Amino acid sequence: MPAKRLATRDRIITAAGELFYDEGIDRSSMEQIASRAGVTKRTLYYHFRSKDDLVGFWLEQLDKSVRANYRLWLHSAPGRIEARLRHMFGRLAELTCNPRWKGCGFARAANELAGLPGHPGVIAAKTHRKRFEAWFVEELRADGIEPAERLARRMVLLLDGAITQALLHHDPAYVHEAGDTAADLVHAARRLSATDRVDGFAA
């Protein structure tokens, strides 16, 4: 596979992603995507069988960068996970203040494509959120919280709630409130965590 092919393909995905995110999937045409990528529609259809497929590839690529981003946010602060979760939500709150922020690409796609269960974009969005939840389980366990499954689920619930409210009201206070709630829940759970008590002896 020659390098140029990949460059064109990536350029198309980037252009498509920008339009899908800014305008919505249905409101972005293949014409606009091709134009922004600097190719013709024929080239676009050479690389992607359909618009639906293109949406799927976009979200699969976005999955990697978004999860890497949250991982960075959670690990760029010191202390226990309570404090680091609060920090992570704080960084999200900052992001939502940017006028270019328009919600979560996965939630946007899932809502816009709610009537099409088998759509590649819907499948990619589901997969992304499942990975996100599994990641929270890992992070909570790494900080000595056990069992972590239910608490991880509560974290994704708060995160998605914060994203919806921020999209509606453009008010970072909702995201901060979600972060405080997340920290409160972890704090309360820690007292019940046997693993933590063992760590306490070791420390």
Add this chain to the structure above:
Amino acid sequence: MPAKRLATRDRIITAAGELFYDEGIDRSSMEQIASRAGVTKRTLYYHFRSKDDLVGFWLEQLDKSVRANYRLWLHSAPGRIEARLRHMFGRLAELTCNPRWKGCGFARAANELAGLPGHPGVIAAKTHRKRFEAWFVEELRADGIEPAERLARRMVLLLDGAITQALLHHDPAYVHEAGDTAADLVHAARRLSATDRVDGFAA
């Protein structure tokens, strides 16, 4: 204003709402809406200036029925608000199991129309969620929880998180988990509520 005019207008809004909810706003055409309502496009445009306006009127009508529904759910169970919130989330969980359920119409609209801040549908969705939050404040206060503002905000965060997760995974467990979290948070807050202690003396 003659009765027939209102009947036609309502029939159009109903038909539009069904299509907007099932297929999405952009994927529903004025042609389909007119056909489902049993009128021609010309009649449709006689009653509504544009498709955007029609979206706004649909959500304004939906606001009333959705809030009445949640009010019913919260009041159709006995006991303190902790238990009644759990019951409310339980009813929502049942609803999300219905294959016709495709998320929240307001969240769907806000996500699909994220690039159009002044759109009538976006404004209606914002207004709806603000009313919802204010209603939670009332209900918490009526049960002796004070202050109620932050807790009410946490309730809408959990509700919106539950809706997004249920839309993605079609798994009622997320909604039940949100309900349990809501009950836990209220339970923890009640111990700090001075008003409750006073009620305790009075009871």
Add this chain to the structure above:
DNA sequence: GTCTATAGCTTGATAGAC
């Protein structure tokens, strides 16, 4: 208030040359 008819444009996707 409702109809038939249509303007004017854009859509996703394809044909065939090179």
Add this chain to the structure above:
DNA sequence: GTCTATCAAGCTATAGAC
């Protein structure tokens, strides 16, 4: 792998009769 050219269908919205 990329191009020019184009398809058939669908879109929002409007004109003018009754």
